[in-house]
Amino acid sequence: GIQVEQSPPDLILQEGANSTLRCNFSDSVNNLQWFHQNPWGQLINLFYIPSGTKQNGRLSATTVATERYSLLYISSSQTTDSGVYFCAVAPSGGGADGLTFGKGTHLIIQP
Amino acid sequence: NAGVTQTPKFRVLKTGQSMTLLCAQDMNHEYMYWYRQDPGMGLRLIHYSVGEGTTAKGEVPDGYNVSRLKKQNFLLGLESAAPSQTSVYFCASRRDRVYEQYFGPGTRLTVT
Secondary structure, three states: OOOOEEEEEEEEEOOOOOEEEEEEEEEEEEEEEEEEEEEOOEEOOOEEEEEEOOOOOOOOEEHHHOOOEEEEEEOOOOOOEEEEEEEEEEEOOOOOOOOOOOOOOEEEEEO | OEEEEEOOOOEOOOOOEEEEEEEOOOOOEEEEEEEEOOOOOOEEEEEEEOOOOOEEEEEOOOEEEOOOOOEEEEEEOOOOHHHHHHHEEEEEEOOOOOOEEEEEOOOEEEEO
């Protein structure tokens, strides 16, 4: 099946810093989603981005489908950005496949 | 719209007991999914459904059964719970030919 690798696995930053999270995947996809899981376990959908670039406030994401990677940018980090960020993909082919998740990047924003 | 809801939010079972988790969506989505999340890991697919009356196995289906009697509901059953099924269970749904999935808030299950 499709493989998903996220880096870095852990990241500790000071409030106000910027960060870039990376997601590499092993095959062509028709779905790529970025999620934020907060410390209470809630899974928050950040972006649906199988290709191209999107922005939402301080967050933006870019997927280069031809090179099989996606980047999530967080600018001016706040303590509420802490948690685990997951990248999840579904392979192309038009099937009903569920998402394959990476192991996540654990982000800690210190005040 | 409530989106995707899950019942219950928390549950503690003893080994060998049975239970059913309910997922409901009010978006008229055709596809529904059940995932489990173990500590320190991403989610893994248990079962999914492409429409009312259909179900299929995912990556980790053993020990679970599912049913989709109504389009808006997807049930996950544990017939004889085991400690290895202690996990957080997430349900998701999506529209046909639109691949973005919408997730519920999760059910935290502990089997002692």
